[in-house]
Amino acid sequence: MHAPKPLTATRVAATCAALDSASWPAGAIVLRTAPDEAIVLVPTKDIEPGLIADPHAIVEIESSLxxxxxxxxxxxxxxxxxxxxxxxxxxxxxxxxxxxxxxxxxxxxxxxxxxxxxxxxxxxxxxxxx
Amino acid sequence: MSKESVLAHLWQQQGDPTRGGSVCAAGDCQSCLATIDGIAYTRMCRTPWRDGMHVEPHPHGDQLPALESRGNRAATIARTMHCDVVVIGQGSAGLAAAAEARALGRDVVTLDTGDGQDAIGIYPGPLVVARTDAGMWHLYPRIEIVVATGAAEIQPVVPGNDLRGLVTARAAESLSAAGIDLGRIVAVGTPPREVACTVAVGALVRFEASATDASRVGAVIARDDRGVEQRHVCDTVSLGLGLAPRDALLRMARGTNVHGVGDVLRAPDLPPCPTAGIVCACLGVTVDDLRSVHARGFHELELVKRATLAGTGPCQGAACVPHVRAFLAAQGAALQPPFTARPLTRQITLGEVAAGAHHVATPRTALDAEHRALGAQMERLGGWWRPWHYGDVDAEYHAVRTAVSLCDVSTLGKMQVSGPGAVALLEHLYPVPIVSLKPGRSRYVLLLDERGYVIDDGMVCRDGETRFTLTFTSGGSTFAELWIRDWAESLNADVRIMNQTTSLGAINVTGPRATKLLALAGVTTPPAFLHHDTLDVAGICCRVFRLSFTGEVSYELHHAAADSVVLWRRLMELGRDLGIRPHGLEALMKLRLEKGHVIVGQDTDFDSTPRRLNHEWAVRLEKPAFVGRHAVIRTNAIPLDRQLCGFEMDGIAPAEGATIWHRDAFAGYITSATWSPTMRRSVMLGWLHLSNGELPTIITIDGRPARRVATPFYDPEGARARA
Amino acid sequence: MNEFVERLVDLRWPSAVKPAYDVVIIGGGGHGISTAYYLATRHGITNVAVLEKSYIGSGNSGRNTTIIRANYGIPEAVRFYQRSVDLYESLEAETGRDVMHHTKGLLWIAHSEAGVRQERARAEVNTAFGARTEYVSPRQIQEICPQLDMTGQGQWPIYGASYHPAGASARHDRVVWAYAEGAMRLGVDIHQHTSVTGLQKSGDRIVGVETTAGPISAGIVLSAVGGHVTAIAAMAGVRLPIRTHQLQAFVTNRYAHTFAPIVASSGLGVYASQTAKGEMLIGAEIDRAPAYAYDAGHQFIRSCAFRSIALLPFLRDLKLLRQWTGVCDMSTDYSPVMGFTGAPGFLVTTGWGTWGFKAIPVGGEQMAALIATGRTPELIAPFSLDRFANDRTMADRGSAGTH
Structure with missing residues (x-):
């Protein structure tokens, strides 16, 4: 097997409802790792403010996958x-x-x-x- | 068997290859064991013949196979399959069951002993584990398991039953069908089908050895209907003595959706009570042995097994249990159920059972290759691979004390908590005030459990009104996440939680020149002690935490893990003229011990209260509620028995774990010890027992005088860290 | 006759259950029966009944991995288990029965600097409290056990070990039987297939038991059960800080006797020895999820076989014979709980975790002394139940091991 390559991703922790209703960038792969967490395979800058309806959401670069x-x-x-x-x-x-x-x-x-x-x-x- | 077995092949080529005792040729007995291609205890009847196979006889008598593995062997492959139905056994009942399930549109996996597919056990899951010639199969049926393993033939227990030339009726059939000449066959009991033989009418009495070969049968004696013993001269005896269901799989699968079909459901035939001969050929147990243990008070099947070891050999009681049950029933007890069925029903090697297993993996930080390139000795520590040293512990130590050094602390637990309920949650979890912590400030915290014991320590850093970064020890972060999520759940706290332990790298920049190095990296206004800020460091976006574990000025740089290598290299390059070198954990252990910092897990035990740790300053009982508060109040009311203290003495450091003595009485033990190059003496932490309500001051460690002293040993005012 | 059978005890079962005994012991395992034995032999107290719901030794006494050692991590435990090591060494001489006791030596292997630290610390505290344990180098390890892969298949290199020469084993069943024979010979009644269904109370005091063979009055009731001790204690109104976990093990077929020591590795979480029969006996750590069942798991055996091969490569081609499960009553501080309970007339010996077999002699001896004198002997005072309320728990990371 080839070595797995670093992925560009963003990790989001937010309320379940906010993640359910988020309008992710078109075509983005969304890995819903938990009811209150998602890993979205897009650059963090693409997750625009307001995309997730939770003012307390944590949105972080995920560069370790x-x-x-x-x-x-x-x-x-x-x-x-x-x-x-x-x-x-x-x-x-x-x-x-x-x-x-x-x-x-x-x-x-x-x-x-x-x-x-x-x-x-x-x-x-x-x-x-x- | 659909393929030619080793048993049939060798019998054909060189005559009976077995070692004595009746042969079933169906995997139920132990008479055809051999060492095949280096693996002892392999049944010739269950092993398909391949050219070039190396077959050695199983050792005789008290001799046992060698404890060894020979040569290289390709690792066994394991395959996991999910299906609707597993059918074990492909005799007529098993074939019918499989066809029936398929007709219902079910996804069926069948196991055919004839094709070398042996189920070895049914486990909770339900999981059927099978050994096949293509490797191990782990089968997870969604709907049901059908056991169609049929019945085993009952073996003879009479004098002479260890001779060669004894075969069960089915073995006589299969060996004859394979073209093997069994000579003059006399059949006792149910005769073999389609095999030419003479039938000895009546009950089996004994076997007699042949005049020409004392290891082989020459005649069988049976008692006829009139009670007269008749002697039947023969080359081979075929034994049709009844059937016992092979129901171990069925019995061990109780509670799962399993059912039997065919002969496996039949009631076992009970042989007559044995009067003489070998009962358990695996362990050499005789009928006399049964009598002897019964007379000594061993009346239960399980106790008889444990007393004689009958049934604990390779056939797992398949051959002996019917006879032992018959024996015990004849002594007047009720017929006892057979042994509890447990895996494995067919034997496999440890290599086979281990197929597909892996070690628990130890994670590596993003800087792992960097450390190795720098010559680090990597160690498993706190659940991670970490650099123990880079070849020169003294130089690493001095770089921290006199210049500047880097340490990879990416392994620290790192978590973000955000939300309107964050303050209340953390107030509940931590024994110090959180609400008063200002944004941009950090605080050292203990984590207590409900019993008031310290389970971890770390920092709480306030990022905003409703947002915090928490850190934990490297080994404690997984537990800490579960702990915090559990409490958030049970308090119904309105928070978002993100564990960033593996997402973020962290590099500690420490030493009197650390601020200078940061300046070279473009940081003109670094945070003050116990403050933090988000800053660009050498082109990398970092959250910079000003705290100290080494006792020197330290900045912990948290950054996206993918940037770790670039950041590390730039700092190493920028620090070249400042005398920079990285330090590993061995140096760090020295540095922190000089500062008297406790390592949870090394210096604490699982009943360490804050008072015992001399950390009462980190617990604010005036707070109305936090986890562990009641327990701390309760235990604080009980006289203290021991406390974690600092010690120093001249000369080399004692072993960690060394005992402490006070006036010839045991007074505790050392948890951390090191020679301090700066203090020019050994410094230690350890548990000290109170004597007459007081902590002794002068004690003996390692046979040498030592003193209890206040910590920190180094820079007690903390001026260097705050500089 | 089979040599194994020839040297066996003679068990003389009592005919009927008497309506009253001075002492009723619930549980006919090693601890219950050895307590009865020491009551009879050391204190002349023979009006004693041991009640066993199945056959004697049918619980964990017959499911353990038969290892005897004293290399624990705290002084109280080292002294306690060293006493047991000594009693085991003289058990054959005392009872005149062959319990197949063999002193083998035990290597506890370190695969890291942290492991080295731990094994050196073990040697320190053992030596200080009378259990001989020394730290040994890789070269010495190879001499003691040449079969070890010193590289751990390239993944688990062996840095060093603590070596405990007194590490031993004995045949578990035979230990139970030797005590049972000795106790019954002096008049103790051991009743098999007799379940306790309730406790008789007079005020606060426990004065007897209800059983499937009828009520029995008792001056003292001792619970020496395994697995369901919290249920029995609850009948007396006593809450115990005990959880029950599974512990699994397996044996191979019999092979020539060439593996001398007992070898344990905390890093790999396995230990191995060769039984007197010639089987390789391999065990691992307890299952973290509490359970009472005796089900055998596949994940356990697969992983445990894999890890043990990394330590002892010859195991790869050995045939696995049987796997089984015992249950471990774990106290919250990983130490036993022995003695008074706060319910007058009701005593416990429990919390035997993974160290029950090795404590059978000392546990019985000390509980018998407690019952006979009404006072807690010094050796087991640290293990009393009230330590939890008094903040005097016996936290012992060394005992949290596997065997």
């Missing part, structure tokens, strides 16, 4: 070997959990899957998924 796209077959093979839990069948879909014993976020599209891993584990991820 790495990602790698695998085509659907390779992703399936990798997940069969390295993932104990059942991934969603809908597309697109987001899921997160242990893959290769590491915390990984998964973004499923029709023909490909984005594996997102924190840079603190990027080396381990690459070694384990070779």
């Amino acid at each position: 790495c990602g790698i796209w695998l085509d659907a077959d390779d992703a399936h093979d990798l997940l069969e070997r390295e993932c104990d839990w059942e991934t969603p069948s809908a597309r697109p879909a987001f899921a997160q959990g242990a893959v290769a014993g590491l915390p990984v976020k998964l973004w499923f599209e029709h023909d490909r899957v984005l594996f997102v891993v924190s840079a603190v584990f990027a080396n381990d991820f690459m070694e384990r998924c070779r």
